Amino acid sequence: MFCNQCEQTAKGTGCNVAGVCGKNEEVADLQDLLIHALQGLALYANEARQLGIVDEATDLFTYEAIFSTLTNVDFDPDRFFALINKTIEYRESIKAKVAAAGGKTDFPEAPATFLPADTIAGMADQGQALHLIENLDTDENIRSLKQTLLYGLKGIAAYADHAAILGQKDPAVAGFCYEALCALQAEGLTVEQCVPVAMKAGEINLRAMELLDAANTGNYGHPVPTQVPLGHRKNKCILITGHDLHDLELLLKQTEGKGIDVYTHGEMLPCHGYPELKKYDHFYGHFGTAWQNQHKEFPNFPGPILFTTNCIQKPKDDYKDRIFTNGLVGWPGVKHIEDKDYSAVIDMALSMEGFTEDADQGHVMVGFARNAVLGVADTVIEAVKSKAIRHFFLVGGCDGAKPGRDYFTKFVEQVPDDCMVLTLACGKFRFFDKDLGAIGGIPRLLDVGQCNDAYSAIQITVALANAFECEVNDLPLSMIISWYEQKAVAILLTLLYLGIKDIRLGPSLPAFISPAVLQFLVDTFDIKPVAATPEEDLQAILG
16 A cells, blocks of 8 residues: 555655554555546546536535545445445446437546456455556656645545535536546646646635535524533533534434433534524533544543544544444444434433533633624724734644644744634644633634634635735735645645745645645745744744
């Protein structure tokens, strides 16, 4: 196997024995084979688009299949066996429609006629033989840009899938997914030809995030500032983790009146700010911190745990029997819910003792998405003009277990009192419970939401730039971004597409970025790694 799609890849170069994430060689090979199969589907689906043929079922399946290969989503070989076979079914279906319309069906690329083996082991052998990443291109810079496109594509698919579940779709997003999968197969490309495709990925991801924002706010209202307890109360309980608001809503509806409290974990924390979710009295508080701490936190939760999307780790034996996966998440031997019927989760919660006493462990504030922040924009603008606010820092992104991520904690701790900190995604768990005080009645630490809410953060910065009649790059704003997986890659591409410069990225730069491509990013966007210490970066930014 070879995988370097996440920040924690082995030795900073690539996992080639087993994934740091827990992915074994078999699963890695099956994921590569699934991408290969999707490349074949894309050839026909892209041709179909030229003929005016758009098949929504194929589009939605493509999102799901690509999303399944994102880090920490699915580790179950049986599920990949089914996905690969399903991909071939969709490929042949769209091929038949293209043929009927007189389109091209004689593609010479291997994925166009690929047939999977009839066993998991056979498929894994096929995946291993692909050497998918190594064979993207012989030129390391073209390979680097193709990897950037592939990993950005995985992030786009994740956002598009979330949005589609809640009814927000745009065929142009799926159309780009097919274009990108085809571009990965193209030979003889130059750097000058590859860069625009990567920038287009940023543009399309912006659209996907816009759809997801419309889906979340359209169904659940715009988040409002909300205090969320970090303790617990005496009662039966269920913990929900991941990112999916729809799954949370279904769980809240199915547990209503049953004497069970629902707690969030990880990226589900911002859900407490949505009016249509917070109206449930049994939607109580937040338990634990970021995804990578589940091994030490989940054993202490006295109820079942429901996974909704990515961020699963290999479950430990002391809580594995209390884990339920759902949607695209999968782990071998863990109970998987196919039909959104959470009766088994509820029955387990009722059979367990739950929390046996109340515990007050403080609270945190969530709900500072774009509407909430822009609702006090006049106060913020006046504070900037009066120099009560000197600078804004967006400190957030994906968290991880790799050493060096305490940089982000130390950075926020050292941000001067006349500066504001906006944060989003699970990177905030490095400092989310710190009391930074307020400026003019506005908390200095503003939680914009999940990584899925990056659109909100972008809209806040654009609105501030408009208010000050300047470009985003001229704002007193610095972005200090932590990254871990492929949604972060997609967001970074969006920021670059928007022309945002001087981004500090850490704790280390992507292993798949070649020296020449990195130099291009430095020269064009002034992107840079975080410094060895936050003091160095703060001095460089603030003087």
